[in-house]
Amino acid sequence: MLMIRSRGPVKDAAAPSEEHVANPELVRLVALARTGDRAAFGRLIEDHLSAARRLALAAVGQAMDADEAVQEASVAAWTRLHSLQDPAAFRGWFMRIVWRKAIDRRRSVRSWFERFGASSADDRPMEFPAADPSPDAMLISRELAMAITQVVRALPKKLRDPFLLAASGDHRYEEIATLLAIPIGTVKWRISEARRLIRTKLDRLGHGDPR
């Protein structure tokens, strides 16, 4: 079974979804936010902000664009909160809005770069935090990290999106399938295919398996 464990234990795909587990506090906050309570909506946003920003970053590749997408999604969620049928499903509902906003921004950024003849949006350098204290990161040479980054960025979007969403550690396969509107089996295959392509290209670059 393919799991990406870079950000702690990945949730079991067979486990019940969070959306179907009634969270009384979440339901209460959604009910308050529906009545116009900004503080309650702020609590909801804060609880899901990190996951939303990682989700948007997986789509757009730039922290600034990702934050813009999250802000647009938050405003959209605030104005459309009445359309949420099940308050317990807020997380998935909000993440779908974030993903759509991020995809819209990715398209607009690409069209802007194409219009002004600059390099493609995919060619822009991807931002990384300067310090990464994880043991895995310390073992990776900077050259290998840059090579992997370039290879991942060069993947087709239909492979890169599910691969990065799974790598974020925030989403189960079902959630990724819902976000991308594809079957869960397709999600698994695309992640597997993305990993295979990454290995193959790293082999060509001299970083691969010495077999």
Next chain:
Amino acid sequence: MNTERDRLDAAIDAVAARMTRVEENDAFATHIINALPERSIWSGWLFHSWAPRLAMLAVVIAAGILWSNRGSHESSSAPSMIAGQPTVVFTPLAASVKEAAPNRTMPLERVELLEPVEPLEVSRVDHERSLPALGAVTALAFDSLTPVSLPEDAPLTLKPLEIADLPLTADGVSPR
């Protein structure tokens, strides 16, 4: 080989996770909340969210009413068009009575409203029998025109005109 492969997989996972890692930013949540649009009252929010739908519904209803009216108008004129017969339009007759000033010395004249004429079907009009036939003229008599008062043999003569002489003196002329 497996150790090297596992190391590569771990490196891929670590880099991929780092590609979606974000810095903690507590001020960002506050910034988002402050940027939210105002939503004062529950009913206002509901109306705001439903206003576009209500507008579209009103447009659809108006279009439906117009469409239904157009359909009834077409159906009323449809039979004559289908029959292919010339259309004769008769306007119903009605007496045009002007409202007269009240005259208390005489009773108001009673006006009978004319009934509308039955629609005439042109194809059924019998022109041969529409009018009674005229009787034949048997003889013409011109007795009253016999010239009995004129002389029989004398020629016609005209008397000359007699014009009196006009006075041409200065007495009768005005100095102006």
